Amino acid sequence: MATATPLPLLKQDLKVGLVQMLPGSDKANNLVQARNKIRRAASMGAKLVVLPECFNSPYGTDHFPEYAEVLPEVNQEGESETFKALKDIATEHNIYLLGGSIPEREETSGKLYNTSLTFSPNGTLIGKHRKVHLFDISIPGKIHFQESLVLSPGKDITIIDLPEYGKIGVGICYDIRFPELAMISARKHGVFAMFYPGAFNLTTGPLHWELLARSRATDNQIFVGVVSPARSKPTDAGYKAYGHSMMVDPNGEILCEALEGEELLVQDLEAGRIEEVRQGIPVYSQRRWEVYPDVAGVGKEE
Numbered sequence: 592m593a594t595a596t597p598l599p600l601l602k603q604d605l606k607v608g609l610v611q612m613l614p615g616s617d618k619a620n621n622l623v624q625a626r627n628k629i630r631r632a633a634s635m636g637a638k639l640v641v642l643p644e645c646f647n648s649p650y651g652t653d654h655f656p657e658y659a660e661v662l663p664e665v666n667q668e669g670e671s672e673t674f675k676a677l678k679d680i681a682t683e684h685n686i687y688l689l690g691g692s693i694p695e696r697e698e699t700s701g702k703l704y705n706t707s708l709t710f711s712p713n714g715t716l717i718g719k720h721r722k723v724h725l726f727d728i729s730i731p732g733k734i735h736f737q738e739s740l741v742l743s744p745g746k747d748i749t750i751i752d753l754p755e756y757g758k759i760g761v762g763i764c765y766d767i768r769f770p771e772l773a774m775i776s777a778r779k780h781g782v783f784a785m786f787y788p789g790a791f792n793l794t795t796g797p798l799h800w801e802l803l804a805r806s807r808a809t810d811n812q813i814f815v816g817v818v819s820p821a822r823s824k825p826t827d828a829g830y831k832a833y834g835h836s837m838m839v840d841p842n843g844e845i846l847c848e849a850l851e852g853e854e855l856l857v858q859d860l861e862a863g864r865i866e867e868v869r870q871g872i873p874v875y876s877q878r879r880w881e882v883y884p885d886v887a888g889v890g891k892e893e
């Protein structure tokens with residue numbers, strides 16, 4: 592009797608667009624810039640387009656309250672300017688749209704979050720991720736940043752089903768430093784990719800951005816996409832993003848990488864690549880859960 596071949600995690604090839612854009616202080620103009628770049632990605636065949644962290648505002652604790660919008664829950668409709676714009680763009684181009692992140696104000700509590708919205712090609716809100724790990728670091732003489740001054744942390748791992756392709760996981764920037772999130776998404780939920788809209792800086796970017804993207808991909812043998820804002824001019828005030836958006840394959844190899852400026856990356860993800868890598872280096876079937884029972888509960892495949 593013939594046994595059914597399990598579907599690959601990524602069910603068919605997928606062209607992904609990563610938009611490295613430069614957000615300014617004019618929200619309406621940021622939305623126009625995003626729309627233009629998404630249109631270009633779609634015209635190049637991208638079926639999933641990903642924007643950077645804080646794509647519609649400058650990145651900074653002073654700015655979050657001013658730019659925050661009230662956002663709906665998954666499968667609900669909303670009135671916010673950015674929600675409506677992203678919904679329209681996804682529908683117009685018949686694409687999945689992972690809308691980077693924007694500051695969110697929760698209506699009832701007034702709490703602020705750093706939140707990512709994902710839309711299906713028919714404009715349904717199919718994913719909402721609130722940044723779980725807030726970016727609070729202090730490296731003397733280099734960088735001090737404290738998102739928790741104004742933001743509250745999200746509480747959930749976010750898995751989104753793109754029925755024709757498979758599942759993706761979403762994290763926002765600092766979330767990439769916590770391997771548990773990607774590990775649970777990959778091993779428990781079977782995602783074919785993690786996407787991290789992110790805005791690393793000029794101290795930790797050169798040190799850790801590529802290292803972390805390639806580590807999450809290699810740890811879990813999945814695709815990883817990291818999408819940054821472009822870097823503003825040295826003479827401009829405010830936070831300087833590292834840039835270097837990239838797509839990494841399940842073997843930890845960089846498939847494409849941007850420089851610092853505005854850039855659009857369009858990259859094919861190959862169905863079957865995950866299984867090929869896992870066959871060659873079969874760590875998935877070689878885990879010794881009895882040696883590390885403390886983590887077996889969170890990492891073990893179901």
Ligand SMILES: NC(=O)CCC(=O)C(=O)O
Pocket residue numbers: 644725726763764765766768789790791792795796799
């Ligand atoms: N926006 C962020 O979460 C920045 C994270 C970062 O730069 C890091 O080093 O981590």
